[in-house]
Amino acid sequence: MKKIILATIGILATATPAFAGSGNQSTATGTATATIVAPIVLTHPASASLNFGRFTTGTGGSVTVTAAGVGSVGSDVTFVPGSTNSADQFTVAGDASRSFSITTTGGNVTSGATNLAFTTSASASSASLSTTGTASFTVGGTLTVTGTAPAGAYTGSYTATVTYN
Template sequence: MKKIALVAALAAFSVPAVAAPGDTDNATGTATAEIVAPISITHDAGASLSFGTLTAGNGGTIAVSPAGTAGTPTGEVRLLAGSTVSADGFSVSGEDGRSYSITVGGGTVTSGTNNMSFTTSASKASGSLTGGSDTFSVGGTLTVGANQAVGSYSGSYTATVTYN
């Protein structure tokens, strides 16, 4: 009887333990997400990129800095005395402390079937939303054609802000 019990006990120790086959395993990962306030841009009420009142002559350019001051006209373009020039203005809002980049495009101003093109430049290439808000201004350079037709010209351009 002792032999049978001993053989049974030895047999119990020699049976291999049941284990996974070793070609698969898994673990649990984690995932997170954070939602922030959307970035928003608004055009400042009453603001406008104004190149002033000009004479064309044989053409040239007139520049307005993002600070709102007129540069020296080129070619035969002349800015009339007492003419008002101004930079445009925008306000940005979004998640406090986030940084963002600014892109501004050029455009065309028209009067009837006549037009002139302009380029733009922002007062900065990027900003930070301190307290959730920030501002920037836009200047530009207008190209005036030779003997440009008389008229009041207007147009638009796009300013885009993007979180960094």
């Protein structure tokens, strides 16, 4: 019995205590980054406009101006001599080389109580800013002309929007 007790004491004295090992926890440092880009800014020059030109209505029809500024008429609408058409123009500034999308709405031109509706079409649905962070685009449209629209100067507006992709 004495030998068993001495053997047990010997084993206990040489045994390694069961402490928490180094594999139970580990710590490392992570990194964080952030990039702030220049806001996208759309500008419309005061001298630019979508100009449908000068025309007679006849029984009605349409006037179309392409995004390149070329005008044409449909149905019984006729341009008068000396009429000029132009596409509207916009400039964009923002984060260099970033792509963006372009959307435009339709609108109405009004003279007195008469409204004529038009749709618009941008020269592209998307584009990219240059390496200096600039771009431009044009907008054309189609005006629906009623045969009952009275003579006069018509004005209106529409919205163009650019959004980073």
